[in-house]
């Protein structure tokens with residue numbers, strides 16, 4: 001039998017993150033969102049002090065040593081306040097740190113994972129390019145061996161924390177013949193530091209959601225990367241990119257669950273304040289229907305990410321379950337945010353209330369880390385037998401209490 005109770009440690013974490021985000025971020029978020037301002041000086045030290053930047057990285061590698069469910073709890077609580085906070089967990093912890101934990105050498109763990117898990121360095125993930133999103137095999141970035149270095153050339157775009165992070169996990173072609181054939185076994189993964197010569201970045205200024213977060217592009221113009229910075233073996237880059245997504249999608253799923261809860265709570269509050277036809281609008285059955293749908297979506301989303309976190313704790317493969325959790329909860333969050341605006345009527349169409357921000361923020365997650373359509377196809381392919389998960393050379397380590 002399985003239990004659905006959170007441990008005392010989980011509950012304490014939930015309460016601590018909830019209180020921190022309510023106290024430190026919630027009072028300023030509307031203004032920061034309007035001003036497109038990423039409050040780096042407040043947020044990063046706060047996340048670091050709470051141990052969240054290395055939450056489920058083992059203590060021997062500088063982390064807090066909590067389990068993977070804890071990463072979900074933190075993601076849910078952070079996105080309850082604003083998506084930009086959860087995005088940091090997704091790219092820094094999910095996509096980057098956990099990939100180094102599973103695939104990194106001892107030296108890479110010492111040089112990169114430890115300072116990242118301790119919150120002294122911030123990390124991102126660079127797969128997407130101007131001409132390659134869902135179709136990752138279309139990337140153009142190349143890494144050509146020159147002595148004991150690789151020379152990287154290319155541009156990554158739509159990169160969370162592009163203008164802020166210190167280190168990036170970058171996917172590039174190392175086998176140019178395989179690039180021509182679109183054979184992903186010609187890709188490799190690298191840790192690229194912002195400080196490397198030839199690296200430059202900038203923000204995406206026209207973005208209309210997650211405005212209190214940083215999203216941008218970076219260019220690698222002949223960046224020389226030491227060969228010790230290759231993550232995994234030559235040719236394992238595509239597998240590593242997909243492995244990273246198994247971890248990032250988990251945080252996105254848990255975060256979207258928090259966003260649904262935020263929509264639900266704001267809608268319940270408003271439905272009891274606002275009157276129409278002589279009664280609170282919550283008395284109207286069609287308003288009740290939207291609120292009930294939010295509760296159903298919240299509970300189902302939560303169960304899905306909890307299952308995925310439990311599988312991770314057990315050291316079991318969870319690509320299918322995590323993909324389902326991400327797909328279901330992000331699509332549900334879009335429904336919840338749309339209905340939350342609807343329940344607020346014209347007030348929902350204004351930034352005076354938070355639901356307009358929820359509506360803009362939710363859409364990103366329906367696009368990144370596998371679009372709604374890619375996840376739909378993936379789930380069907382599993383059922384139809386067109387897709388199955390083969391064992392990987394490196395797996396996320398089973399959680400061991402410290």
Ligand SMILES: Cc1cc2nc3c(=O)[nH]c(=O)nc-3n(C[C@H](O)[C@H](O)[C@H](O)COP(=O)(O)OP(=O)(O)OC[C@H]3O[C@@H](n4cnc5c(N)ncnc54)[C@H](O)[C@@H]3O)c2cc1C
Pocket residue numbers: 091124125126127128132133134135157158159160161210215364367368369370371372373374377
């Ligand atoms: C806010 C934000 C943050 C991001 N952060 C990062 C990051 O940190 N790192 C990173 O590498 N990337 C990041 N991304 C990029 C993101 O991963 C890509 O946008 C995503 O993979 C989709 O790629 P695309 O935008 O090129 O869309 P496309 O792949 O061009 O897709 C366009 C449309 O076609 C559909 N489509 C494409 N192929 C198929 C198919 N086979 N079947 C059915 N439909 C299909 C898609 O579902 C979509 O509706 C971020 C994006 C956003 C919006």
